[in-house]
Amino acid sequence: MSAGGLTARSPGFSLAQHLICLRGIAWREALRFVHQRERFVSALVRPLVWLFIFAAGFRQILGVSIIPPYETYVLYEVYVTPGLMAMIQLFNGMQSSLSMVYDREMGNMRMLLVSPFPRWYLLTCKLLASTVVSIFQVYAYLVVAWLWGIQPPLWGYLAVLPALALTGMMLGALGMLLSSASRQLENFAGVMNFVIFPMFFASSALYPLWLVQQSSPVVYTICRLNPFTYAIELIRFALYVEVDWTSLAVVVVMTIVFMAGAIIAYDPARGLIARRAGG
DSSP states (O other), X not given: OOHXXXXXXXXXXXXXXXXXXXXXXXXXXXXXXXXXXXXHHHHHHHHHHIIIIIHHHHTTTXXXXXXXXXXXXXXXXXXXXXXXXXXXXXXXXXXXXXXXXXXXXXTHHHHHHTSSSOHHHHHHHHHHHHHHHHHHHHHHHHHHHHHTTOOOOXXXXXXXXXXXXXXXXXXXXXXXXXXXXXXXXXXXHHHHHHHHHHHHHSSSSSSXXXXXXXXXXXXXXXXXXXXXXXXXXXXXXXXXXXXXXHHXXXXXXXXXXXXXXXXXXXXXXXXXXXXXXXX
């Protein structure tokens, strides 16, 4: 019996059974994160290098004028902090999807995908678990940033939580969609570099978009089309207890699009996996 047929014929599950499934997937993701300590260290080293080294050098070169949500001139390291928070989530989303490619190579993915639970639910549980891990990493970074003197409003630490959940889900869903098209671990590692660095640098992470517009209208247009830009701005405004409604709408829509694409791609009957198997 195929996995699709098993899912179609499976009886309805109770809420408690769905929660047990979610807990199992989340626990597996948490154990993997705990055992891979270098993953946590690398997640902090990347943004801290930008914060401690690059920001110190660029502070005298790049001036940040008064732009929303800031009410006065801010130091460069204050400006880049939301972008570095989003960078942590971007890398975590890709690394979590990298583990899916590894599990598929080792055969572990088959045990998950033949579960009688719907495929969309299993992928959503995986996405939620990886998002929680990314949020933990971001708050660890915020602690170090606070010690470095970057101190947004206290309420901002709470207000940014929903924004981090949305951006983490969007970037995690993007990673899932990309992982469905990779047969081997080495191939996906190359795809990660091809996606992560263009998304990060062609955004508002390191410099305001008005500066980009003055220097290159073409790059400015690319930045405006980059969904990562809107993830950064959603975090930036939320950190100062404000809402950027345009960024919120874009992040929600792109999360739905990426997740729908991942669910279809992992469908054994019509997705990319089925086409690869048939080829």
